[in-house]
Amino acid sequence: MSITIESIACWLVDIPTIRPHKLSMTTMGCQTLTIVRMTCAQGVGWGEATTIGGLSYGSESPESIKSAIETYLSPLLCGQTFSGVASLAAKMNASVKGNTFAKSALETAFLDVQGKMLGLPVSALLGGALTERLPVLWTLASGDTDKDIDEGKRLLAEGRHDTFKLKIGARDLKTDIRHALAIKTALGDEVSIRVDVNQAWDVTTAIKGMTELQAGGIDLVEQPIPLWDQRGLITLSQRFTVPILADEAVATAHDGYALASGGFTGAYALKIAKAGGPVQALKLAQVAQAAGIALYGGTLLEGTLGTVASLHAWSTVTMQWGTEMFGPLLLKDDIVVRPLDFSHGQVTLPSGPGLGVEIDADKLRHYART
Ligand code: MUC
Ligand code: MG
Structure with missing residues (x-):
């Protein structure tokens, strides 16, 4: 039942909005999704961390989320085996303060792998x-x-x-x-x-x-x-x-x-x-x-x-x-x-194992920042 994380990839994906979206601190014309792919010995899972308007909403930006994952969280997690989300969160929290957006993408990807492995939706x-x-x-x-x-x-x-x-x-x-x-x-x-x-x-x-x-x-x-x-x-x-x-x-x-x-x-x-x-x-x-x-x-x-x-x-x-x-x-x-x-x-709510979401690789490539 344990899951061994082998590698983590991360992309910044810029997608325009259908109209300007005006909040008290910024007006959005584009949304940046930080997308994570977690490859494990047991399968592949996907996660997303998204904020609003760079650093105008919260204390993590899309760029800082990607950097926290690539520089700190990925080296910490890759090669490690986890019995579930509790041990994953404990490992991340022991070495990385805050950065909850980055951790959220990783917890999501882990749950996606776990669900697919067990044949259960994440909700289960x-x-x-x-x-x-x-x-x-x-x-x-x-x-x-x-x-x-x-x-x-x-x-x-x-x-x-x-x-x-x-x-x-x-x-x-x-x-x-x-x-x-x-x-x-x-x-x-x-x-x-x-x-x-x-x-x-x-x-x-x-x-x-x-x-x-x-x-x-x-x-x-x-x-x-x-x-x-x-x-x-x-x-x-x-x-x-x-x-x-x-x-x-x-x-x-x-x-x-x-x-x-x-x-x-x-x-x-x-x-x-x-x-x-x-x-x-x-x-x-x-x-x-x-x-x-x-x-x-x-x-x-x-x-x-x-x-x-x-x-x-x-x-x-x-x-x-x-x-x-x-x-x-x-x-x-x-x-x-x-x-x-x-x-x-x-x-x-999508049914099917894991998140129940299939990634379109061409669209990911098209919208990802290079
Ligand atoms: C927020 O602060 O709630 C949620 C809906 C929306 O339009 O903006 C967000 C952020
Ligand atoms: Mg609000």
Whole structure:
């Protein structure tokens, strides 16, 4: 049952987005996927580590992820035999601090090998899927209110999504509130609208902003203040009835425990890259469940490979706030043979051993940086 890692290859894959995607800290016109192929004595597995806007979102860039893997993690792991993800994570954590994005790609690739070897989907290795179809919202983030309304109406009419997230925080508060409430009014009462501020406000601005968003019927406010301000996030969560979704503030089970024991109420956004892989992300889910905090399946706008790795994990827990695993739909192309099935506000978890994803070697070659 043990797996011996023989070699690890890594590529930076640049894929344009279907339109500019505007967040509080950057506007994306292209997404860079860091793709990993792990060759083991027992078979080959694939993983992905993806962030947003170079170093503008998190502390690892696509280039630093590749460098951490090639310079430190690959020499550490190659030639070694592991009984499972626990010993793999222990080995990585003993010699490499942080770098959870890089570790996430490697944990994913290892799970892919293990699943293929055992003839089981990765979800089965993580406890077993509760569902094969997971809810998926869409983010309206063209940077223009009218364009966002048109896009939202089109996706509703097509039946593709019924829940939307808006990216705010780049502009002044009044403009952002006008933008969010105009979209809420245009799309109607039945449609759930959430906002993600990506840490752009201070507590004073958040109190003003959340008062108006709550009165205007916004359903969820994601990471309104900086990730370091745990006390502020707890206070806001207790002051408003509109719930707070902690994202950047909760990467690991330790963060989840600190916020919950401090009195936070609301929900946690799980992301495999923040935690160091699908198994590590589920440790945060367990802390949330123990504390009565709701869950949400988060993305860093990964391609199909990273999205599917997340879906296998998310399928094993109840996501009270659904998921945002729409990354592949924001990309003009991908590096897989079969795209995911997105329809009726949901995505289907691939079946088959491992991740259940087949890599298109020609597309990988075409989009990989040289
Ligand atoms: C984030 O902060 O949640 C998820 C969806 C989206 O549009 O951006 C990401 C990042
Ligand atoms: Mg977020």
